[in-house]
Amino acid sequence: MSDSEDYQDEYIFRPQQHLDAKWLNPDLQDALHDSVSLNVLYNSLAQDREIYFEARDGLVNASGVTAKLGDSGKYYCGLRNLTCTCCDGLCGPHSGCACASCAALSSDEERRLALEAKLVAPPSSVWFIDGIKWKQEPGPECLQSLMESMIWEQRIKAINTVTSCPIISQIRRLIVLCNRHLVAVLRFTIAAPSIDYLLNPVERYRHLLESFEVNR
Ligand SMILES: [Zn+2]
Numbered sequence: 001m002s003d004s005e006d007y008q009d010e011y012i013f014r015p016q017q018h019l020d021a022k023w024l025n026p027d028l029q030d031a032l033h034d035s036v037s038l039n040v041l042y043n044s045l046a047q048d049r050e051i052y053f054e055a056r057d058g059l060v061n062a063s064g065v066t067a068k069l070g071d072s073g074k075y076y077c078g079l080r081n082l083t084c085t086c087c088d089g090l091c092g093p094h095s096g097c098a099c100a101s102c103a104a105l106s107s108d109e110e111r112r113l114a115l116e117a118k119l120v121a122p123p124s125s126v127w128f129i130d131g132i133k134w135k136q137e138p139g140p141e142c143l144q145s146l147m148e149s150m151i152w153e154q155r156i157k158a159i160n161t162v163t164s165c166p167i168i169s170q171i172r173r174l175i176v177l178c179n180r181h182l183v184a185v186l187r188f189t190i191a192a193p194s195i196d197y198l199l200n201p202v203e204r205y206r207h208l209l210e211s212f213e214v215n216r
């Protein structure tokens with residue numbers, strides 16, 4: 001297991017529209033002050049399959065049906081719910097045509113994985129140090145690479161330390177709950193809004209911060 005997999009920094013967030021009513025008015029005050037309430041709310045997100053830490057057992061699509069990754073790299077629910085005439089009318093299950101909900105799920109996941117792929121760990125600092133030992137005249141680029149590798153390693157160590165700290169883990173859980181509440185409120189107030197930006201972690205936190213600014 002690489003360093004970057006040691007911590008569950010990012011989760012797959014798939015807020016299901018039919019569960020929005022439950023999140024329109026959650027007791028966030030209570031969750032803020034009482035860790036038991038916080039955990040009950042947070043665990044219900046996981047039980048309802050609105051957050052995942054891995055996609056291996058499938059993801060729930062917008063129709064509330066679990067879809068699994070097919071051989072084609074796309075998600076399929078396997079239901080006979082297609083109206084096209086080019087196939088047997090089944091969504092997948094391994095390749096071929098997909099229903100609208102599964103097609104949307106596949107593109108959401110593609111986007112998430114593309115974001116994740118941008119974070120690539122450099123080779124280890126030990127590897128660079130070994131390289132420098134054997135070089136007659138290690139240039140500044142060798143030191144630059146070593147420095148970048150060490151910064152990365154320190155960053156991972158810092159994140160691992162922080163995420164194992166109970167108070168930080170509680171704050172992170174609270175942010176997830178606020179995020180879920182926000183999605184429910186937005187979908188409720190704006191008819192058929194695009195929530196794409198809420199699935200992007202950076203945009204999600206930016207938006208969350210802005211909403212705190214507005215509410216102060
Ligand atoms: Zn489907």
Ligand SMILES: [Zn+2]
Nearest residue numbers: 084086087097
């Ligand atoms: Zn078809």
